[in-house]
Amino acid sequence: MLTNYLDNRLNLNSAANARNRSLFPGRRAGQHLTTTSLRLRLRNLGLSNLDGRAAAIRHLLQQAPAPVVADMLGYSTTTATRIAFETGTTWQRYAADKNGR
Incomplete structure (x- = not known):
């Protein structure tokens, strides 16, 4: 193909x-x-990318903190944090950087 x-x-x-x-x-x-x-x-062609995008961000949020994923993908931190919470991965114990983020 x-x-x-x-x-x-x-x-x-x-x-x-x-x-x-x-x-x-x-x-x-x-x-x-x-x-x-x-x-x-x-x-x-009948192919939607929304399901794949949603699955991809959820998978990334299981592997990295929401602020990191948000910066990488251009999402707001609030949106990434909400999706992470819905996914069940909050990364609340993740150490903040030197700027407190």
């Missing part, structure tokens, strides 16, 4: 973009597909 996709990637027809090495090439030469465009393409 992957090799078939690689042989038939979209947006490689223009001379400026023919050598784009991106797995998901965008419309502009040398640029990759934006996350929004990729999400819409997947949704049009």
